[in-house]
Amino acid sequence: MTTKWRPATQLVHGGTIRSQYGETSEAIYLTQGFVYETAEAAEARFKGESEGYIYARYGSPTNDMFEKRMCLLEGAEDARAMASGMAAVAAAILCQVKAGDHIVAARALFGSCRWVVETLAPKYGVECTLVDGRDLANWEKAARKNTKVFFLESPTNPTLEVIDIAGVAKLADQVGAKVVVDNVFATPLFQKPLELGAHVVVYSATKHIDGQGRCLGGVVLSDSEWIKESLQDYFRHTGPAMSPFNAWTLLKGIETLPLRVRQQTENAGRIADLLANHPKVARVIYPGRADHPQADIIAKQMTGGSTLVCLELKGGKAAAFGLQNALEVVKISNNLGDAKSLITHPGTTTHKNLTDEARAELGISPGTLRLSAGIEDTDDLLEDFARALDKLPG
Ligand SMILES: *Cc1c(COP(=O)(O)O)cnc(C)c1O
Numbered sequence: 001m002t003t004k005w006r007p008a009t010q011l012v013h014g015g016t017i018r019s020q021y022g023e024t025s026e027a028i029y030l031t032q033g034f035v036y037e038t039a040e041a042a043e044a045r046f047k048g049e050s051e052g053y054i055y056a057r058y059g060s061p062t063n064d065m066f067e068k069r070m071c072l073l074e075g076a077e078d079a080r081a082m083a084s085g086m087a088a089v090a091a092a093i094l095c096q097v098k099a100g101d102h103i104v105a106a107r108a109l110f111g112s113c114r115w116v117v118e119t120l121a122p123k124y125g126v127e128c129t130l131v132d133g134r135d136l137a138n139w140e141k142a143a144r145k146n147t148k149v150f151f152l153e154s155p156t157n158p159t160l161e162v163i164d165i166a167g168v169a170k171l172a173d174q175v176g177a178k179v180v181v182d183n184v185f186a187t188p189l190f191q192k193p194l195e196l197g198a199h200v201v202v203y204s205a206t207k208h209i210d211g212q213g214r215c216l217g218g219v220v221l222s223d224s225e226w227i228k229e230s231l232q233d234y235f236r237h238t239g240p241a242m243s244p245f246n247a248w249t250l251l252k253g254i255e256t257l258p259l260r261v262r263q264q265t266e267n268a269g270r271i272a273d274l275l276a277n278h279p280k281v282a283r284v285i286y287p288g289r290a291d292h293p294q295a296d297i298i299a300k301q302m303t304g305g306s307t308l309v310c311l312e313l314k315g316g317k318a319a320a321f322g323l324q325n326a327l328e329v330v331k332i333s334n335n336l337g338d339a340k341s342l343i344t345h346p347g348t349t350t351h352k353n354l355t356d357e358a359r360a361e362l363g364i365s366p367g368t369l370r371l372s373a374g375i376e377d378t379d380d381l382l383e384d385f386a387r388a389l390d391k392l393p394g
Contacts, residue, residue, distance in 0.1 A: 007073055007189065008258045015068025017061055028248040029061040058236050062244040066251045067219065073188045073254070074201060076221035078228075080235050081247055085184065085204020086112050087240035088218030092180050092202045093117065093149055095234035099125030101148040104177070106133025106163055108156035108362050111350055113182060117151060132361075133163040134294070136171065143175045153182040158346040158370035159363040160185070160285045160310045162294045165301055169197030178226075184208075184337070189261050190304035199226060207337030208307065210253040211260050215246040260339060260375050264307035267341070267381055268373035272309045274382055280319065280389055282367060285310040308336060309371040317366035319392050320345050324369070326388035329380050336372035341381055343371045 005014065019027055034053045036042040044050040053060055067079040082088040093116060097103065105117045107130040117128045131138040133152050143150075150172045154163040165181060172179045180200045181193035187208045193201045203209060205217030218240075220231060235241070242250075265288070272286035287298050288305020313319040324332050324343055333342040334349045344350060346364050354362070373381070 003072060005072075010072040011069065011254050011257055014072040015065045017065055026062065026065055026248060026251050028244055030244050031060065032056050056244065057239050057241045059241075060244050060247075062251070063242055063247040066242075066247040066254075069251065069254060070188070070203075070219050070221060074221045075192060075194055076201065077224040079219055079221040080227065080231060081205075081242040081250075082218040082220065082235075082240040083242050083246075084216040084240075085202070085206055085218040086116075088202045088204070088220045089113050089182060090116050090120075091231065091234055091238070091240055092200050092220045093121070093151060094124075096178060096230045097121065097126045097148050100146060101126050102144050102146045103128040103149045103151060104139060104142045104147055105130055105149075105151040106153065106156070107131060107358075108133065108159065108161055109151075109153050110157050110182065110184075111353060113151075113153065133168070134161055136164060136167045139168055139171050143171065143177065145175075147175050147177045150177050150179045151182075152179070153185065154191075155185045155287055155306060155308070156362075157185060158308075158310050158344075158350065158368065160287055160292075160306060160308060161363070162287065162292075162297050162301075164297050165191075165193055165196040165198055169199075172199075173197070185306065185308060186302060187257070187261055187304075187307070187337075189258060190265075190306075191302050194221070196301055199223075205250050205253075207335075208257060208261060208264075209337075210250055211257065211337055211339060212253060213335065213338045213340065214253075215243075215249050217242055217246050217250050261304075261307060263375040264337075264373045265305050267376070267378050268307050268309050268371070269305050270378050271371065271373060271381060271385060272311075274385055275309070275311050278389055280314055280392055280394075281311055282314045283312040307373050309373065311369050311371065312365055313367040313369065313392070315367060315392060317345075317347070320347075320367050320369050322392050323388050326391045327384050328387075329376055329384040330371070330374075336370075338372060339375045341372065341374035341376060343369055346370055 063081045129142040131142050152163050169179045178199040181198045184204050200222045203219050269288045275281045276284040330341040334344045
């Protein structure tokens with residue numbers, strides 16, 4: 001497999017395994033198991049003396065193609081595809097801790113990710129400290145002798161704050177912890193956590209990687225040693241494997257990832273500018289704008305803006321609901337990364353389970369909305385927002 005191509009080329013050709021038929025498009029190997037020529041061949045396969053597949057829970061050809069293509073894009077040595085983003089996050093964290101260990105995590109996390117570290121891990125004797133991840137001093141203060149994992153998401157959901165990944169990785173190295181980065185919001189095109197010193201990267205492939213709202217998926221990427229020593233047994237014996245059908249859908253999805261993300265980012269940036277200058281909008285947070293509170297860190301670690309925009313309306317919840325209901329092109333949905341533009345009100349959807357206090361800590365107010373820009377014509381989206389904002393009371 002060649003590693004010399006640029007990302008857009010890798011995403012079309014990288015990792016392809018052609019069968020004897022020479023098919024153009026990747027084949028779907030929708031099989032649970034594999035047959036062996038002889039009993040001796042089966043024995044050798046199980047002993048690890050011969051290359052090949054054993055059972056689809058362990059690995060299979062279509063999943064392999066997806067994993068290899070993701071590795072080429074990410075610059076990782078190895079990866080495991082999983083059934084959903086949450087299967088990937090849970091596996092990446094739980095596979096490397098035991099009772100008595102400690103996790104430090106940035107508190108601004110996707111809801112289910114926060115549940116895994118804040119609620120699930122402690123049930124098994126793994127303590128977790130949540131910190132405001134924007135300040136490196138907080139990570140340093142929270143770290144203990146038994147800290148095994150630093151977990152973060154950047155930019156964060158939904159307020160698009162960023163965390164200095166290289167800074168956190170440096171601290172983790174000092175205490176002997178592994179940094180796990182949920183890189184969904186940045187996409188693998190705009191941010192490379194492994195190059196910044198992180199040890200493990202996870203994605204919900206459900207988002208930009210599929211990008212067309214079809215199937216759930218997740219992937220964990222790291223170096224070969226970590227995958228083999230920490231993840232492999234957990235993965236094989238707890239069974240979060242991705243369906244080969246979904247691996248195939250995602251393989252086709254990532255062929256167009258750069259085209260989609262480019263258009264989504266262009267649309268998001270243009271909408272952010274429109275909103276930032278609108279009298280009914282209190283605040284816009286967009287990683288591609290110079291007025292982002294952490295523009296210096298963004299310049300250091302990201303190569304593109306974002307497909308997401310966070311906005312706060314002056315009229316609170318009534319205005320936030322009014323805007324959503326008045327939009328015609330943009331659909332109301334809590335998903336993101338889709339070809340269709342989607343908007344959600346975090347306070348009553350994705351972040352409804354947090355206390356008012358926790359929401360305030362994260363900067364989520366009743367007027368906060370999160371937009372995931374799609375690939376529609378930019379002018380249609382700008383007109384949609386201008387028209388919907390006009391309809392809001394003064
Ligand atoms: C969606 C999402 C997840 C969970 O992924 P699923 O595929 O829905 O399980 C995890 N982290 C982030 C940042 C996400 O946006």
